[in-house]
Amino acid sequence: MRTEIQTFVDIRRQLHRIPEPGYAEFKTQRFLLDRIGELPQHRIEVRTWRTGILVKVKGTDPQFTFGYRADMDGLPIEEDTSYAFRSEHPGYMHACGHDMHMAIGLGVLTHFVEQEMADDLIVIFQPAEEGPGGAKPMLESEELRGWLPEQIVALHIAPEYPAGTIATRPGILFANTSELFIDLIGKGGHAAYPHRANDMVVAAAHLLVQLQSIVSRNVNPLDSAVVTVGKIEGGTKQNIIAEKARLEGTIRTLSADTMQLVKQRIEALVRGTEASFECTAHIDYGSNYRQVYNEEEITREFMEWLGKSGHARLIECSEAMTGEDFGYFLESIPGFMFWLGVDTPYGLHHAKLEPSEQAIPVAIHTVTDYFRWKSGRLRSGGDRA
Numbered sequence: 479m480r481t482e483i484q485t486f487v488d489i490r491r492q493l494h495r496i497p498e499p500g501y502a503e504f505k506t507q508r509f510l511l512d513r514i515g516e517l518p519q520h521r522i523e524v525r526t527w528r529t530g531i532l533v534k535v536k537g538t539d540p541q542f543t544f545g546y547r548a549d550m551d552g553l554p555i556e557e558d559t560s561y562a563f564r565s566e567h568p569g570y571m572h573a574c575g576h577d578m579h580m581a582i583g584l585g586v587l588t589h590f591v592e593q594e595m596a597d598d599l600i601v602i603f604q605p606a607e608e609g610p611g612g613a614k615p616m617l618e619s620e621e622l623r624g625w626l627p628e629q630i631v632a633l634h635i636a637p638e639y640p641a642g643t644i645a646t647r648p649g650i651l652f653a654n655t656s657e658l659f660i661d662l663i664g665k666g667g668h669a670a671y672p673h674r675a676n677d678m679v680v681a682a683a684h685l686l687v688q689l690q691s692i693v694s695r696n697v698n699p700l701d702s703a704v705v706t707v708g709k710i711e712g713g714t715k716q717n718i719i720a721e722k723a724r725l726e727g728t729i730r731t732l733s734a735d736t737m738q739l740v741k742q743r744i745e746a747l748v749r750g751t752e753a754s755f756e757c758t759a760h761i762d763y764g765s766n767y768r769q770v771y772n773e774e775e776i777t778r779e780f781m782e783w784l785g786k787s788g789h790a791r792l793i794e795c796s797e798a799m800t801g802e803d804f805g806y807f808l809e810s811i812p813g814f815m816f817w818l819g820v821d822t823p824y825g826l827h828h829a830k831l832e833p834s835e836q837a838i839p840v841a842i843h844t845v846t847d848y849f850r851w852k853s854g855r856l857r858s859g860g861d862r863a
């Protein structure tokens with residue numbers, strides 16, 4: 479690659495400074511458009527969709543279109559890393575590696591602008607992966623509909639694997655997800671007169687504990703599910719009985735049927751809370767993501783190629799209960815997602831996450847060489863898409 483890898487490490491650091499929430503990735507979009515604007519323009523076409531960006535790199539003799547997708551949004555976390563290039567947006571951090579995913583995306587794009595390929599490539603910078611989900615509406619947009627790739631690849635950083643490793647599997651990689659918001663509304667009052675009020679802090683505490691029984695007592699132990707309440711809010715002051723409480727969480731399942739079962743049980747427990755605490759409740763499932771299902775034949779072929787290529791050490795991993803709206807891309811476009819080892823003791827969504835930047839060249843070389851190899855293979859008639 480003629481452009482130095484250090485460029486993409488620097489780009490990642492600059493992106494790290496400006497994490498933004500879903501659909502508010504304005505500075506991020508501007509930054510990426512400026513970098514894309516510095517590339518020779520004769521072989522690229524650029525479109526924007528909300529805060530996202532689509533870039534087509536025209537091949538010399540296109541018969542096929544490859545796609546690489548990078549997500550763009552940050553998370554509401556106060557950063558606590560040792561970095562000199564910490565977030566400049568108080569309360570926001572790239573704690574899920576989207577800064578790495580975007581820098582790698584620019585690396586892949588730059589490579590194919592500098593060193594042409596026969597086939598076309600679409601690089602997709604997608605907003606709002608952490609919520610409410612940019613993939614589905616982007617796929618339905620006019621901007622992307624006319625430019626749909628025929629095979630698509632995405633990656634996600636993996637703190638638990640060493641830099642220089644790539645982990646994936648054919649079939650299901652990430653879970654089905656649903657957000658969960660439960661509002662409880664009772665009757666507030668004076669702390670000294672509990673008999674004249676319906677305390678929603680107590681109701682929320684009971685419900686929170688009952689929710690734990692869904693995975694332990696309703697889901698088949700041989701199946702997998704997660705119900706996590708990550709935020710709980712209620713009340714206004716220590717000597718006022720709370721009129722309202724809110725639980726915010728997420729549900730994860732490996733099958734769509736189990737997702738339905740978990741939701742039915744949540745609804746039953748919430749109805750029980752209404753009866754027990756004489757309150758009213760409202761459930762909102764927010765945004766739901768489809769499982770990430772790697773097309774089996776293409777993924778096996780990639781794994782075999784990677785094993786021989788020497789670009790990274792390959793691990794065949796198990797499914798994870800993480801969610802990713804990339805699942806919507808894989809619903810209509812064959813392809814796969816892989817974990818990119820970044821070797822850090824702190825997990826995704828942690829304020830101290832410091833992914834190893836050594837993984838950036840590993841990913842750029844893997845993705846670009848794989849597309850080039852696959853393009854040649856399709857042309858030689860050695861494969862289907």
Ligand SMILES: CC(=O)N[C@@H](CCC[C@H](N)C(=O)O)C(=O)O
Pocket residue numbers: 574607608609634655656657727728729765767799800801802826
């Ligand atoms: C890779 C990753 O961490 N993705 C997120 C996706 C969030 C989906 C949605 N907002 C939810 O919380 O259900 C994850 O938390 O797995």
